[in-house]
Amino acid sequence: MNSQTVVLISLFYISLASFGRGDEGLGASFILGDSLVDGGNNNFFSTLSKANMPPNGIDFKASGGNPTGRYTNGRTIGDIVGEELGQPNYAIPFLAPNSTGKAILTGVNYASGGGGIMNQTGRIFVNRLSMDIQIDYFNITRKQLDNLLGPSKAREFLIKKSIFSITVGANDFLNNYLLPVLSIGERISESPDAFIDHLISNLRGQLTRLYKLDARKFVIGNVGPIGCIPYQKTINQLNSDQCVDLPNKLAKQYNGRLKDLLTELNENLPGSTFVLANVYDLVLELITNYAKYGFVTASRACCGNGGQFQGIIPCGPTSTMCSDRSKYVFWDPYHPSEAANLIIAKKLIDGETKYISPMNLRQLRDL
Ligand SMILES: *[C@@H]1O[C@H](CO)[C@@H](O)[C@H](O)[C@H]1NC(C)=O
Ligand SMILES: *[C@@H]1O[C@H](CO)[C@@H](O)[C@H](O)[C@H]1NC(C)=O
Ligand SMILES: *[C@@H]1O[C@H](CO)[C@@H](O)[C@H](O)[C@H]1NC(C)=O
Secondary structure, eight states, X not given: OOHHHHHHHHHHHHHHHHHHHHHHSOOEEEEEESTTTOOSGGGGSOOSOOOOSTTTTTTOGGGTTOOOSOSSSSOOHHHHHHHHTTOXXXXXXXXXXXXXXXXXXXXXXXXXXXXXXXXXXXXXXXXOOOHHHHHHHHHHHHHHHHHHHOHHHHHHHHHHHEEEEEEOOHHHIIIIITSOTTTTOSTTTOOHHHHHHHHHHHHHHHHHHHHHTTOOEEEEEOOOOGGGSHHHHHHTTOOTXXXXXXXXXXXXXXXXXXXXXXXXXXXXXXXXXXXXXOXXXXXXXXXXXXXXXXXXXXXXXXXXXXXTTTOSBOSOTTSEEOSOGGGEEESSSSSBOHHHHHHHXXXXXXXXTTTEESSOHHHHHHO
16 A cells, blocks of 8 residues: 555545544534624625634634634634534635535535625625525535435435524614615615514525525524624713613514514424524623623723724724733624633523523434
């Protein structure tokens, strides 16, 4: 045997070993949504919403601390959940050149900073992938899976071994409905009730399209307390323990409707399981009782600039950065730190129904 053969054979066993793990673990995660879970898609087109500059990613081990396009200092909730459930690699950004061949068998990430349920959401960033486009992209992956595994194995892989996670909605408020009327929001023409109706009916269509493409295990995050992020606190000049009412009120109203939608889909789409991740209550718990979780602040961004909470200018090379990143709930004016993401992810994986219902993600994987 020459050394090349030895290398090839070892590689063969290494890949068998990781597949063996996949038999008990999660096969793949398909991640859709916004900047909370973007794994780098926005690096591949021109947009005003980008995170591929330092110090973003400074604690991301897989890149040696280099920025990857993730809007946080380390791993996103999607990364941590995949890792904990036994996925051998992080889901690859759909737009990355290496998202081809067998690499897609551990999952693909379609999420995009600035994206929302509505096509118009995030227009201020010029470009971003909205949910409709992300699902068009999954439809491309779907065909690649047929080619890789054959149609019947591909279907079984999706139905039994794959989790679809959807984290979306915050931008539909922050970067659409709540934008000043004279810019490009929708508030001028719709009441909150009508706008939220519209969001829910679009999302119903989007989730049903994924179901038609053989998605069965879903986890959908609700919208977090967007009135409590450093950006909102700063521009509204609040005290550190206050939150802005309107964004939180809209989020709660949407979240109530989302809960009903998932109940409806669980009843109407045979063989499906839709799990609700109660991000709102989880993040509010971290913000309210931050000291209990070892944080020193839940109002100041670790990386950012402007105002009393560093909440106006996004994180980049000229930002100030806090000295202990593990002690901040928020990494930047909008996004949680890796330390916060770890706490949130653990609650979603093994937590109780207050935060993840009707079952947690470990139970969803093992269905
Ligand atoms: C694929 O490329 C992306 C960025 O372009 C990188 O973050 C990721 O680690 C790569 N993944 C693999 C499995 O090569
Ligand atoms: C949003 O854009 C997609 C893709 O371009 C299109 O198929 C869809 O009909 C649009 N949806 C709405 C509500 O305009
Ligand atoms: C997926 O793409 C095919 C065309 O390649 C189209 O006929 C089909 O309607 C699409 N499915 C969904 C659910 O979007």
